[in-house]
Amino acid sequence: MSAVAKKKESASADASSFAKSQLRALVERIERLEEEKKALADDIREVYGEAKANGFDTKALRAVVRMRGQEPAERQEFEAIVELYRDALGIGGN
Amino acid sequence: MSAVAKKKESASADASSFAKSQLRALVERIERLEEEKKALADDIREVYGEAKANGFDTKALRAVVRMRGQEPAERQEFEAIVELYRDALGIGGN
Amino acid sequence: MSAVAKKKESASADASSFAKSQLRALVERIERLEEEKKALADDIREVYGEAKANGFDTKALRAVVRMRGQEPAERQEFEAIVELYRDALGIGGN
Amino acid sequence: MSAVAKKKESASADASSFAKSQLRALVERIERLEEEKKALADDIREVYGEAKANGFDTKALRAVVRMRGQEPAERQEFEAIVELYRDALGIGGN
């Protein structure tokens, strides 16, 4: 028979203890994962740095990567709307 | 904390007093200007909100405003580089 | 061309005209506000220049201004954390 | 066409080929890293889901995690402010 079942008093204490240790575990797992995520972000930044060192235009490079990661359809629609607005403003107003 | 500041004041009262009031005036002016700047930023955000409420695509609208605020030459060059990169990757890779 | 078609066209034309003038008005307002915002940024830069001319360390001055702006928020957050821990522990929840 | 001109052409072609493969390699590396990063983001989301399933308030939990990450930086800044005020007062120089 467990201590919890035996003592009603400690029941709530145990519950709160349990919640605390659970919270701790969750926060640790999250922080560990975020650490890894951050490391990857750093790696990516490094690659862009490398690209820059090799004479690539990182802004354009980012734009290309972004384009590749998105549906052609939505991209086209966006461009169409931009054109529409530019026309409405007199297209020379760029 | 206050004890430290107090001690400092006593140490070189006159020179430090003058510097202090000057500093205060400068900080106040800066904070006032930044406040106004922030208010304008809010106004701008509001206008975009209004645009959205009237059915405009705010993302496209922002793009158009950005375009209008920049030299055509640099814009074209940027687009050219992007095209170059896309070609190099096989232009279908969008 | 039928009268109906014509009416439709006019209607569209009107709607589009309206949208056009709306768009123009919005863009003008935005650009005006951004102009003012930029002017304020210039003013702020001027004040820092003045401070520097009077022997202040502008980098430190900027840091001071920044911190003054952040302190209240930090304090609030710091005091809010206890409450948040409580929530995170599920005390109020299920 | 002169030999010199030809040589130049070949050189350009080679350079461009090289740039192309370099570009491809860079983009591939970036996309691979972003994929991994996204996977970690998914893992993190999963952990929050698990937390929620165990009765935790995920919003509060997120806030707690965020604050834990910010606290050290804030503390440093807060303790640095005295030094900064001294500098801002021009004590050390201009």
Add this chain to the structure above:
DNA sequence: CCGGGAGGAGAGGTCC
């Protein structure tokens, strides 16, 4: 579908 929060891109400032 909207608002808020997290992440990324761009602008500005500092240092070399």
Add this chain to the structure above:
DNA sequence: GGACCTCTCCTCCCGG
């Protein structure tokens, strides 16, 4: 004058 780096703003995505 250029590169790095911080900071603000914009965009995207999740949760409600």
